[in-house]
Amino acid sequence: MPDRQRADARRNYARILAVAEQEVAAHGANASLEQIARTAGVGSATVRRHFPTRRALLEAVSAERIEALGARARELAGGEDSRAALLGWLGELVAYCVTARGLAAALSYDGAEPDPVHENSCSAAMEEAAGPLLHRAARDGAVAADVTVSDLVTLAVGIVLATEHHPDPAARADRLFRLAVAGLSPRD
Template identity: 60%
Template sequence: MAVVKRADARRNHARILEVAEAEVAAHGADASLEKIARVAGVGSATVRRHFPGRRELLQAVFAQRIGALAEYAVELAADPDPRRALVLWLEAFTDYGTSSRGMAGALVAEGLVEDGDDEGCTVRLSAAAAPLLERAARAGAVAPGVTTEDLLALVTGISLATEGRPDPAEQGRRLLRLTLEGVLAPR
């Protein structure tokens, strides 16, 4: 029998995730759970009731944003220009990766995403990017042999490389443009 959360519990859960995403963006994956509770207007026990530890909270924050990136990929699949669709999605992923300090490290850290975990961030990102890459490849818009794993590794690397920079989002976009010159087939 599935447990149905009360309305106030659902609101608290959503509010904690909202605040946690902002705190992770501002302070990285080491954002204070106590500050998240305070800003969300709940007690630390409430945060721990919803998320027993930092790992579970980070997984939920990242999963929520990864879900949004996956939805965006579905939207972009209708774009008549497969090259543009892939680039727009990679830009969105780069923007999130560079604005969410600690996300890139968390994605590559062992234990955050376990092998075979269909809901894992890396698995979901790969599944989201694959149709866009396949369309772009069929249209001749990407260099032969480029894989979704290549693209995810490149964007994760860009996110890691720009962490701690004065303007990581701008630097990330610049590095993505340079990277795509090597990934995309010439027009």
Template identity: 50%
Template structure:
């Protein structure tokens, strides 16, 4: 979509189509890689190919939207946890969300690295990385102020732990090991009672 078109508000039906396309693309790219059929994405979104291309003139523009959409949802979850839970519980719940995000994103990230045409999306997504780091930092600060998390822990440590868990468990079909490893890491950042 061109920059002027992005600034204009979308009609309700166009917005629904956009959201369905991004949701379908998340699923298809995660399962089939970045080279997945755009026609399959359009079919799953229940839109025509022309509608997909009107919103996303290139595969790259669709990939950018998928990354941005997922990161925005993850950051939104951090705010929801902060509003509904104690500081320590909010951080731990969001780390579980981040762990799930990492698990479902690793196939997409791996296929981007494999298909070097769009691999720079991972490096260029500094805004996404900054948003995730800020969300982690806010939750961590609240938890440390409440005395539930060790004072020496920083947001980058938490992100590195979740990333490491994702890398170690990437070839497992279930999330049980990733969840167990996250629980062990969580026990390590908590202050003793």
């Protein structure tokens, strides 16, 4: 019987995640957990058992995208121009967040104490991926030494969330990102 329960739990998880991906794509980070449960054919308690917080659900929905961004950071790390590599990755993060509704919310730093049961794994993955890009750019003097990955991710998230309801969110986010980039470089 325990094997059957584990198989049922795995099926429920997969079904909930598939429905959640559709709902987040349609409604963003505020997708209804109750609607996800109904569409998946499970109770709200089952959704909460698998995803104890909204952030946990958003992180699961965003996992593949986060991995792709991490892989891209690793690709760019070997480039000649450390500033171009960092800003290229950050621009891709902004563009990805614009098209992947819910990703910005999954990456956001809410300022609360980290939850030991469920820390923000998306942000932790971005810290790990972008760290080498940022350190190299700072070492080369291409970015101010006090800039952190957290600063960069927060900047990207802020731009994406601020442009989410704009008629052309991608163009607006790109414009704001380009404006912000000028402030990232150290002043002579």
